[in-house]
Amino acid sequence: MLGKLFKYEWRSISKLLLPIHGFVLLFALLSRFYFTISGGTDALLNTDSTIIGTLTMLLIFALVIVISSIAIFTYIYSGYHFYKNVFTDQGYLTNTLPVTPSQLLLSKELAALLWLLIDVVVISISIFILVGSTELFSNFSIFWRTLMRYASQTPLFTTLVIIALVLAPFLLIDILFFSITLGNLASSHKVLASIGAYVGIYVVQQIFGLIQLVVWGYFGSTTIMRVNIYSNNYFFKTFLNPILITGLIFNIILIAVCWMGSKYIMTKRLNLQ
Numbered sequence: 555m556l557g558k559l560f561k562y563e564w565r566s567i568s569k570l571l572l573p574i575h576g577f578v579l580l581f582a583l584l585s586r587f588y589f590t591i592s593g594g595t596d597a598l599l600n601t602d603s604t605i606i607g608t609l610t611m612l613l614i615f616a617l618v619i620v621i622s623s624i625a626i627f628t629y630i631y632s633g634y635h636f637y638k639n640v641f642t643d644q645g646y647l648t649n650t651l652p653v654t655p656s657q658l659l660l661s662k663e664l665a666a667l668l669w670l671l672i673d674v675v676v677i678s679i680s681i682f683i684l685v686g687s688t689e690l691f692s693n694f695s696i697f698w699r700t701l702m703r704y705a706s707q708t709p710l711f712t713t714l715v716i717i718a719l720v721l722a723p724f725l726l727i728d729i730l731f732f733s734i735t736l737g738n739l740a741s742s743h744k745v746l747a748s749i750g751a752y753v754g755i756y757v758v759q760q761i762f763g764l765i766q767l768v769v770w771g772y773f774g775s776t777t778i779m780r781v782n783i784y785s786n787n788y789f790f791k792t793f794l795n796p797i798l799i800t801g802l803i804f805n806i807i808l809i810a811v812c813w814m815g816s817k818y819i820m821t822k823r824l825n826l827q
Contacts, residue, residue, distance in 0.1 A: 559657055559661035560664055563662055564668070567635050567665050567666070567669065571669055574624070575672065578624050578680055579683070583683055585684065586683050586684050621677055621680050625673040625674075625677065628673050629670070629730065632665075632666035632730065633733075633734055635662075636666070636734055639662070640658070640820070641734070641744070655821045659820060663727050666727045666730075670727070671723070714798035715798065718805075721809070724809055725808065728812035728816070729812055730752070731812070732813075732816045733748050733749075733752035734751075737749070737751050755808075759808075763801075766797050766800055766801065770800075
């Protein structure tokens with residue numbers, strides 16, 4: 555049943571997200587074509603025509619806004635779609651399906667997570683379309699070899715960073731959905747209550763981050779600014795690793811709390827009024 559739920563959720567959420575992501579790729583492709591046939595961005599920006607120079611600047615600005623905001627839009631829309639399907643009039647139909655709240659929640663989270671991954675791919679492809687060149691590939695190759703060399707020298711740090719990156723989308727979606735389910739408990743202004751819950755969780759995260767910095771000595775004699783990361787692994791082993799470890803533990807706990815909290819509210823405290 556989970557597979558059917560996911561398939562339905564994927565089709566539903568993709569009706570809007572798929573054409574929007576396609577538009578971003580098309581916009582990037584057409585912009586690159588325009589830049590290429592016009593002699594490049596330098597030629598367009600340094601042209602004697604004020605109109606062409608201004609339009610080129612506006613186009614570049616639009617590209618930056620569109621590409622950078624696509625992930626934000628996907629994130630917000632995923633939350634809106636979850637709220638609309640579960641906690642509005644549509645919820646009367648959704649919650650009568652012969653499925654458990656866990657299956658319903660998981661199907662929606664998986665669809666949202668997949669779209670976040672698609673965002674990364676679309677943004678990467680869009681950037682490549684716009685600025686891709688032989689020189690860029692060469693520089694990236696050098697950067698990648700350097701990165702792998704440092705990664706091999708700091709295996710624990712590298713492992714912790716990879717785990718943190720893997721957990722990040724799960725944390726984002728779980729916090730979003732939990733905030734929405736918390737907002738549903740309010741008797742009125744549920745959207746505002748959801749936003750308030752999200753801000754509250756964010757504040758808790760920032761407070762924990764500040765406590766981490768204090769506990770692990772960021773404000774003491776050993777700070778990022780005072781340690782040379784190129785010549786002293788003390789930076790990784792003594793400062794960042796403990797912060798990453800405690801941060802990962804906190805995030806795992808937060809993911810569990812958000813998941814169980816959402817499940818509990820959808821099971822015991824669902825309010826569609």
